[in-house]
Amino acid sequence: MARIALLISHRGNHRLLHDYLGSAHTLLTATEVALKQDPPHLVLTDLSGLHQWQTALSEARKAWTPLMIPVLLLVSEHGVRKALAQLGGIVDDLASKPLRSVELTTRIRNLLRLRAISEDLCGRLNDTAEYNNTLEQQIRERTESLQRTLGETVHRLTRASEFKDTDTGNHIRRVCHYSRLLAEHIGCSQTLAERIFETAALHDVGKIAVPDRILLKPGPLNAQEWAIMQQHTVKGERLLADSDSPYLQLGAQVARSHHERYDGGGYPDQLAGSAIPLAARIVQLADVYDALRTPRPYKPGFSHQQALQTICIGDGRTHPEHFDPQVLEAFEARSSAFAEIYAALADPPHSQP
Numbered sequence: 363m364a365r366i367a368l369l370i371s372h373r374g375n376h377r378l379l380h381d382y383l384g385s386a387h388t389l390l391t392a393t394e395v396a397l398k399q400d401p402p403h404l405v406l407t408d409l410s411g412l413h414q415w416q417t418a419l420s421e422a423r424k425a426w427t428p429l430m431i432p433v434l435l436l437v438s439e440h441g442v443r444k445a446l447a448q449l450g451g452i453v454d455d456l457a458s459k460p461l462r463s464v465e466l467t468t469r470i471r472n473l474l475r476l477r478a479i480s481e482d483l484c485g486r487l488n489d490t491a492e493y494n495n496t497l498e499q500q501i502r503e504r505t506e507s508l509q510r511t512l513g514e515t516v517h518r519l520t521r522a523s524e525f526k527d528t529d530t531g532n533h534i535r536r537v538c539h540y541s542r543l544l545a546e547h548i549g550c551s552q553t554l555a556e557r558i559f560e561t562a563a564l565h566d567v568g569k570i571a572v573p574d575r576i577l578l579k580p581g582p583l584n585a586q587e588w589a590i591m592q593q594h595t596v597k598g599e600r601l602l603a604d605s606d607s608p609y610l611q612l613g614a615q616v617a618r619s620h621h622e623r624y625d626g627g628g629y630p631d632q633l634a635g636s637a638i639p640l641a642a643r644i645v646q647l648a649d650v651y652d653a654l655r656t657p658r659p660y661k662p663g664f665s666h667q668q669a670l671q672t673i674c675i676g677d678g679r680t681h682p683e684h685f686d687p688q689v690l691e692a693f694e695a696r697s698s699a700f701a702e703i704y705a706a707l708a709d710p711p712h713s714q715p
């Protein structure tokens with residue numbers, strides 16, 4: 363039994379409608395609120411009812427969307443022209459007055475079928491939307507899982523390089539943190555700053571390919587050994603290059619160019635200025651700061667102030683011109699955070715010479 367809302371002002375029509383439809387359907391006298399909150403199966407109205415309820419019906423139709431609840435307008439012959447103007451807007455069909463039971467019940471039956479089809483389609487749409495949501499959720503979860511796997515693989519790769527190097531895992535962690543700090547300060551997006559944080563860990567991955575006799579040599583390197591040592595940049599890039607992953611592509615740039623200097627005096631390509639990838643310019647400063655702070659068999663570790671002064675003023679070997687000016691400015695602005703990172707991720711005493 364369909365629920366039919368009567369928006370009819372003419373009392374005679376009311377009585378007639380009850381006579382024709384009352385036994386087969388539930389006839390409701392709708393209110394504006396009920397129209398929206400408890401939608402009927404069909405609305406029956408006449409021209410004066412339509413005039414009175416036009417705004418409410420219009421709003422209710424928007425609220426019902428995408429469900430189609432048919433509106434049938436009862437109209438006399440001389441009102442047809444006015445009624446046609448409403449057709450397709452608020453009204454779906456016309457039934458002529460004076461009312462005839464057969465015409466009215468036939469139109470109502472057809473309109474209720476239309477509504478049922480619309481309801482079925484809405485259900486399918488909901489099912490599709492629900493299915494799409496589930497699918498999107500699964501894709502999100504698998505993407506996150508892939509990201510985690512990639513992150514772990516890279517992490518293990520950096521661990522492999524740690525086995526060979528005198529640097530500790532904490533050196534790598536500190537460089538990652540400094541790099542993110544610098545990236546954020548110079549206005550990189552959060553996504554890029556995070557990617558730089560992760561790929562900074564790969565800066566020295568090419569040291570896997572450097573022979574131990576050079577990598578672990580306690581004294582200064584001769585020219586030939588130094589040339590081989592410098593190759594860790596090229597080897598690192600070769601290890602990471604040609605990947606479809608933007609993450610590894612950035613890692614390859616960092617590995618190759620983190621010893622370039624802004625003034626063109628670095629290696630392996632003697633790139634200068636913006637020809638050096640931004641992530642590499644960031645990691646370069648982070649790496650230099652940490653190298654200055656870290657004690658070596660042949661040198662003591664600098665204090666934060668000494669390292670700050672060496673980078674910002676220079677000391678004969680290191681000059682401010684080596685660094686991208688905006689990265690250098692970010693370093694000066696956030697230098698106290700550098701000191702905090704170094705202290706929080708300090709090397710364990712047994713790893714220091």
Ligand SMILES: [Fe+2]
Nearest residue numbers: 565566620621
């Ligand atoms: Fe390096």
